[in-house]
Amino acid sequence: MKSNTFLSLFLIVISGQFFPGCIEGEYGKHNAANLRCEYMINPMGLDTHSPRFTWQLVDHTTGAKQTAYQIIAGKDSARVSWGKGDLWDSGKISSGKMLVSYEGAELEPLSRYFWTVRIWNGNSVPGEFHGVASFETGMMGFERWQGKWISDSQEINIKSAAYFRKEFQAKDDIVSARAYIAVAGLYELHINGENVGDERLKPAFTRYDKRVLYHTIDVTKFLNTNENVIGVLLGNGWYNHQSTAVWDFHKAPWRARPKFKMELHLNYEDGSAEVIPTSVKWKTSFGPITFNSIYTGEHMDHRLLQNAWDSPGFDDTEWKDAIMVEPPTINVVAEVMPPIRNVEAIPARKISKLNEKTFVFDFGRIISGVSEIKVKGEQGTVIHLKHGEQLAENGHVDLTALEVHYRPVDDTDPFQTDIFILSGEGEESFMPSFNYKGFQYVEVTSSKPISLTKESLTAYFMHSDVEQVGYIESSDTLINKIWQAANSSYLSNLFGYPTDCPQREKNGWTGDAHTAIELGLFNFNGIKIYEKWMADHRDEQRDNGVLPAIIPTAGWGYHWANGPDWTSTIALIPWNIYLFYGDTRILEENYENIKLYVDHLQEISPDYLTDWGLGDWVPIQSKSDVELTSSIFYYTDALILSKIARILNKNDDSEVYLALASKIKDAINNKFLDKEKAIYASGFQTELSVPLYWGVVPENMKAKVAASLAQTIEDNGTQLDVGILGSKAILNALSENGYANLAYQLASNKKYPSWGWWIANGATTLFENWDINANRDLSLNHIMFGEISAWYFKALGGINIDESTPGFKNILLKPNFVTGLEEFKASHKGPYGEITSEWVRVDNNILYSVRIPPNSSATLMVNADEISGLEYLNDAGADQVDFTKIELVAGSHEFIIHIKTAE
Ligand code: BGC
Numbered sequence: 001m002k003s004n005t006f007l008s009l010f011l012i013v014i015s016g017q018f019f020p021g022c023i024e025g026e027y028g029k030h031n032a033a034n035l036r037c038e039y040m041i042n043p044m045g046l047d048t049h050s051p052r053f054t055w056q057l058v059d060h061t062t063g064a065k066q067t068a069y070q071i072i073a074g075k076d077s078a079r080v081s082w083g084k085g086d087l088w089d090s091g092k093i094s095s096g097k098m099l100v101s102y103e104g105a106e107l108e109p110l111s112r113y114f115w116t117v118r119i120w121n122g123n124s125v126p127g128e129f130h131g132v133a134s135f136e137t138g139m140m141g142f143e144r145w146q147g148k149w150i151s152d153s154q155e156i157n158i159k160s161a162a163y164f165r166k167e168f169q170a171k172d173d174i175v176s177a178r179a180y181i182a183v184a185g186l187y188e189l190h191i192n193g194e195n196v197g198d199e200r201l202k203p204a205f206t207r208y209d210k211r212v213l214y215h216t217i218d219v220t221k222f223l224n225t226n227e228n229v230i231g232v233l234l235g236n237g238w239y240n241h242q243s244t245a246v247w248d249f250h251k252a253p254w255r256a257r258p259k260f261k262m263e264l265h266l267n268y269e270d271g272s273a274e275v276i277p278t279s280v281k282w283k284t285s286f287g288p289i290t291f292n293s294i295y296t297g298e299h300m301d302h303r304l305l306q307n308a309w310d311s312p313g314f315d316d317t318e319w320k321d322a323i324m325v326e327p328p329t330i331n332v333v334a335e336v337m338p339p340i341r342n343v344e345a346i347p348a349r350k351i352s353k354l355n356e357k358t359f360v361f362d363f364g365r366i367i368s369g370v371s372e373i374k375v376k377g378e379q380g381t382v383i384h385l386k387h388g389e390q391l392a393e394n395g396h397v398d399l400t401a402l403e404v405h406y407r408p409v410d411d412t413d414p415f416q417t418d419i420f421i422l423s424g425e426g427e428e429s430f431m432p433s434f435n436y437k438g439f440q441y442v443e444v445t446s447s448k449p450i451s452l453t454k455e456s457l458t459a460y461f462m463h464s465d466v467e468q469v470g471y472i473e474s475s476d477t478l479i480n481k482i483w484q485a486a487n488s489s490y491l492s493n494l495f496g497y498p499t500d501c502p503q504r505e506k507n508g509w510t511g512d513a514h515t516a517i518e519l520g521l522f523n524f525n526g527i528k529i530y531e532k533w534m535a536d537h538r539d540e541q542r543d544n545g546v547l548p549a550i551i552p553t554a555g556w557g558y559h560w561a562n563g564p565d566w567t568s569t570i571a572l573i574p575w576n577i578y579l580f581y582g583d584t585r586i587l588e589e590n591y592e593n594i595k596l597y598v599d600h601l602q603e604i605s606p607d608y609l610t611d612w613g614l615g616d617w618v619p620i621q622s623k624s625d626v627e628l629t630s631s632i633f634y635y636t637d638a639l640i641l642s643k644i645a646r647i648l649n650k651n652d653d654s655e656v657y658l659a660l661a662s663k664i665k666d667a668i669n670n671k672f673l674d675k676e677k678a679i680y681a682s683g684f685q686t687e688l689s690v691p692l693y694w695g696v697v698p699e700n701m702k703a704k705v706a707a708s709l710a711q712t713i714e715d716n717g718t719q720l721d722v723g724i725l726g727s728k729a730i731l732n733a734l735s736e737n738g739y740a741n742l743a744y745q746l747a748s749n750k751k752y753p754s755w756g757w758w759i760a761n762g763a764t765t766l767f768e769n770w771d772i773n774a775n776r777d778l779s780l781n782h783i784m785f786g787e788i789s790a791w792y793f794k795a796l797g798g799i800n801i802d803e804s805t806p807g808f809k810n811i812l813l814k815p816n817f818v819t820g821l822e823e824f825k826a827s828h829k830g831p832y833g834e835i836t837s838e839w840v841r842v843d844n845n846i847l848y849s850v851r852i853p854p855n856s857s858a859t860l861m862v863n864a865d866e867i868s869g870l871e872y873l874n875d876a877g878a879d880q881v882d883f884t885k886i887e888l889v890a891g892s893h894e895f896i897i898h899i900k901t902a903e
Contacts, residue, residue: 030059030121030854032069035133037115038336039527045138045180045216047334050101052585055117056833057098057854062874062891064854068094068120072129073104073113080114081132087113092120096855098831099583099807109140110178110265138216138334139180145332147180147261147277150322152284156240156257159299161289161434163309164232164260165316166282172268174223180265181232182214184328185239185258186294186434190231190310191222199339200462201294201436204496204532205238207552208328209254210539213335219264224312230276231310234258235292235434238552239328243293243413246405247507252554259325261332283319285309289433295506296406296413298432302423303379333535337528338467340495342369342460351456354395356449361457365764366440366781368492368502369462371418372431375450379424382447387416387439389503389780397443401778402504416503436462438492438503438781440764463491469830470523472792475823478748479792481759482766486789489766490520493783497533497552501768501779507550508533509784511566511617515728516783517573518790521580522799522828530573534590537570541593545600563613564633565626565725570597571637575644581831582807587644595653598641601634602660608667610634617784618777619723620753620770622684628672629686629725632694635664639695668696678704685712686726692737693729706737718745720753720770728787735795738865740816743795747788748820755788797826797837802859807831811858813888815839817846817866817899832856839897846897850888858888862897869898 032055037043039054057066070092072085079086088104107113113136116129139145152162179196181189183203189196196219203213236242240258241249263277287306291299308314349364361371366389373385388397399415406415416437420430442457472483493499498516500509513533520526536552547567548557571594574586601610613630615623642657668691672680678701681687688709691697697705709730713719722730734743750756753770761772768782793799798815801808808830815824817839825838833853840847852858862870862884870883873894 030057030061030064030119030127031130032056032117032119032127033058033130035115035117035131037133037135039525040336042134043336044136044218045214045334046135046336047138047140049107049140050103051135052099052101052583053115053117054099054831056831057119059121059854061122063122063889065122065890066096066098066119066855067122067124068092069097069100069117071100071115071117073102073115075111075113077114077132077134080116081129083116083118083129098855099581107137109137109144112136136216139214139332142330142332145180145261145263146275147263148279149259149261149325149327150278150280150282151257151259151325152320152322153257154323154325156255157242158257159242159291160286161292162234162258162284163287163306164234164282164284164322165309165314165319166230166276167312168228168230168276170223170225170228170266170268171272171274172270173225174220174266175269176267177218177220177223178265179217179219179262180214181217181260181262182212182332183234183258183260184208184212184254184256185260186235186237187260188233188433189217190233191219192224192229193308193311194222196222198341200342201237201340201434201495203335204337204340205552206536207254207539208239210329211331211333211535212328214332215335223266227312229310229312229314230262230264232260232262233287233289233433234260235289237294237434241293241295241554242291243296244407244409245295246407247505247550247553247556249295249554254328254554256325256328259328261327278322280321280324282322283316284322285316285319291413292432292434293413294435296415296435297417297419297437298435299419300430300432301421302428302430303421305423335532337496337532338465340462341465342462343465343491344461346459346461348454348457348459351452351454352395357446359444359452360391360395360397361442361444361454363440363442363459365488366438366492367459367461367488368438368495368781369436369460370432371439371442372429372458372460373420373444374427374429374456375422375452376427377422377424377446377450378448379422381422381424381450383420383422383450384414384445385418385420386414386443386445387437388441388443389439391441397441402438404776405504431460436495436502438501438779461491464494464496464529466494466524466526466529468523469525470793470828471826472789472797473825474821476748476821478750478756478759479824482755483789483792485759485763485765486519486783486786487523488764489781489783489786490516490523492765492781494526494529496529497536498529500784501782503781504779508536508552509550509566510547510562510569511549511614511724512782512784514569514572515724516786517576519786521576522790522793525829527577527581527583530577531586531589534573534586538590538593541570541596545596547597561614563630564601564610564637565613565615565630567597568633568637570594571640575640579801579803579806580808582805582809584647587647591644591648594637594641594644598637598657598660601637605634608664609671616686616723616725618769619686619726620721622682622686622721624684624686624690624723624726625672625681628668628681629690631664631668632690632696635661635668635696636694638664665696669698673697673701675701678708680705683708683712685709685716685721685730686723688712689722689726689729689733692733702737706733706739709733710739710742713742713746718742719749719751720746724784727785731788731791731795735791735816738863740795741819743791744818744821747791755785793826793828796821796824799826799828799835799837808835809856811835811852811856813837813850813858813860815848815862817841817897844899844901846899848895848897849893851892852888852890854890856890860886860888866900867897868900871896
């Protein structure tokens with residue numbers, strides 16, 4: 001086919017799918033856009049003295065770039081918008097950087113600041129200061145707090161949730177008001193009858209005796225001119241874990257009755273200010289929440305409702321005074337990250353009436369979150385709402401697979417179950433405030449007959465509300481389904497820290513999180529959640545460097561499952577954040593902790609090998625050598641540490657840990673590599689993929705080991721035989737070493753064991769076990785097998801990070817046009833903007849188009865073994881002769897790629 005015929009075909013196929021425009025802006029003009037401070041839009045309550053600013057360039061010119069920038073910051077938004085910075089004027093800085101830390105005059109606490117940026121383009125023409133963004137500082141230190149820690153009691157076994165209220169009279173018209181609230185436990189803030197904010201399960205879980213989080217909230221619009229009431233409702237969360245669970249959270253050293261401190265800062269029209277702090281003058285009472293457990297459920301008795309408890313005019317003479325209590329810790333730190341929300345409302349797909357008092361609702365997909373019931377009934381009717389992922393044959397919700405770690409002491413606290421008692425007054429509704437569950441089905445059982453319809457129950461998908469930044473679309477619907485299922489499981493396991501599952505444990509299992517880190521970052525803007533989780537790591541690390549298997553922990557996990565194959569999160573999470581965002585702050589913050597960890601591994605591994613770890617968890621058949629996999633994580637940590645040391649200019653350290661890494665690598669290869677057979681250990685799939693993926697295989701053995709891996713897979717009927725460590729490595733190990741087609745065969749397999757097998761069986765999430773009938777380890781919402789989603793971006797879309805220019809400054813484009821796949825599109829919004837890579841197969845040719853965001857570039861690499869030629873449809877690249885490696889500037893590029901035909 002001639003290329004001009006091809007060109008028209010190409011344009012037909014691509015038009016309508018390809019958007020050359022950027023987010024905003026006119027042609028011929030350039031501007032800064034997407035101004036973020038600390039990766040958030042106009043954040044409030046920052047404790048840091050050097051917040052980070054990021055922005056992007058809107059410029060439609062091919063090869064658009066930033067040659068210089070100028071940042072302005074000040075307290076007066078109008079002056080800032082004119083380019084006048086009372087606090088900071090960086091002046092013109094010749095640099096392409098779009099991530100810059102504040103360096104102006106010292107920031108004051110409790111203050112609002114504005115900032116803007118302008119950009120000089122590729123022709124050194126300055127743009128305008130475009131838009132003003134803001135940020136606000138918080139307490140910046142515990143000594144500033146005026147509010148006292150208060151509670152209603154010291155008794156940890158009280159089951160009812162405590163309500164607090166404070167009435168006050170505003171002295172004048174209020175121009176602005178901020179609430180600062182720190183809570184050990186969970187809270188809802190109400191002002192004048194309204195629940196302030198749509199955030200849920202706040203603040204996030206931390207190791208409460210080391211670090212408690214506080215929020216800064218703009219409450220101006222909730223306040224009245226005269227009478228006002230602040231209402232606070234406290235829940236137990238992980239602070240006062242009353243349910244008994246296997247990982248001992250009910251024995252947490254920090255455990256106490258939930259407590260809080262708060263202060264309301266009011267600025268009046270007349271220029272005066274007032275602070276209303278928590279004190280023993282606040283009133284407290286029990287209310288209708290008679291029990292709440294983050295782990296099991298919530299019990300609500302509407303007969304105990306105190307209507308308008310949070311509004312002026314309520315009679316609180318029966319309420320008692322709050323008491324002053326010990327602070328959980330003095331380390332009260334601002335929470336600055338996307339909050340948990342009810343992100344999606346899901347209507348029931350089906351209702352089945354099992355009898356007059358029992359109904360089962362099916363929401364059609366598995367989620368994490370809560371259900372809300374709307375119902376009418378007689379006073380005293382007791383309704384149980386049991387949430388689960390599976391149904392038994394008799395149609396009832398079956399919790400057998402999920403209850404395994406639950407250790408109830410009596411039958412008052414059923415698992416994954418809310419209990420709702422009706423007041424009998426009209427239609428009543430209930431959704432728990434302080435609990436979430438993992439479920440697809442809800443079984444509603446009532447003590448008296450009630451009538452329910454499909455509309456009576458709504459499910460809410462809850463998770464940390466992170467922005468979606470990655471998309472996959474393909475002609476293979478299985479790919480689309482697996483990708484969506486992986487996203488559902490990833491989000492179901494993001495609650496201010498990454499968890500293993502939203503039902504059985506809700507724990508920050510380290511191994512699960514590092515296997516999922518790339519899929520997480522390709523698809524969601526998660527940096528702030530992970531920065532917070534690394535602070536959790538620092539709180540949990542023992543003086544000898546050891547980390548627990550779950551983070552946060554109440555003390556469990558320092559003696560089991562915490563080898564380097566799990567707790568290498570300490571190195572892998574910061575490293576991946578750095579690679580995806582090009583930001584070194586997380587490296588600086590965790591450097592000493594990574595070093596302490598690697599030093600500990602070194603101390604316990606005199607021969608440079610370690611068998612400390614769980615190994616390839618939930619394997620199919622073969623049990624891989626634990627010493628091999630754990631030592632590879634030890635190697636990876638030492639290597640990452642050496643690289644970080646280099647980045648942070650700690651060159652001596654860098655040399656030391658590079659030498660250590662090389663000794664570990666030698667020890668692994670000496671012990672496990674059989675050069676004759678080109679296998680490691682027994683040559684199982686995990687034992688070959690893990691060394692290939694993590695870069696342990698000597699250069700001259702790579703092709704042979706990859707061939708052995710391919711052979712082993714084929715000998716196994718092209719079926720997987722891996723657990724979680726192998727599943728992270730296998731597809732990458734194949735596609736990075738010339739076996740992309742084989743990787744795709746595994747990835748698109750629909751027979752047991754495979755991702756496709758789950759989907760074929762109706763999965764809407766990823767499971768914990770390849771075997772869907774397993775009698776243990778069978779949560780239906782785990783993310784630990786999720787790397788396949790990251791592999792779509794890397795191997796099929798070809799979007800890869802260039803380690804020497806992290807944050808997608810230069811993108812390594814290495815798409816694999818795998819046999820059997822017709823169309824594929826991946827996009828990822830990185831620090832410079834949206835990268836798009838898409839291809840369509842037409843006969844033996846590929847129509848390939850990419851978009852590279854302004855101020856970044858790409859290197860396109862195609863495999864000469866598979867490709868016989870490439871036509872570049874843009875003029876810009878006409879002089880590039882080596883078609884296997886093409887340098888691309890920012891903008892849109894289209895190619896026709898000729899695939900070699902089999903001889
Ligand atoms: C968790 C896992 C975890 C594993 C390790 C399980 O109970 O759910 O996902 O990584 O334990 O032992």
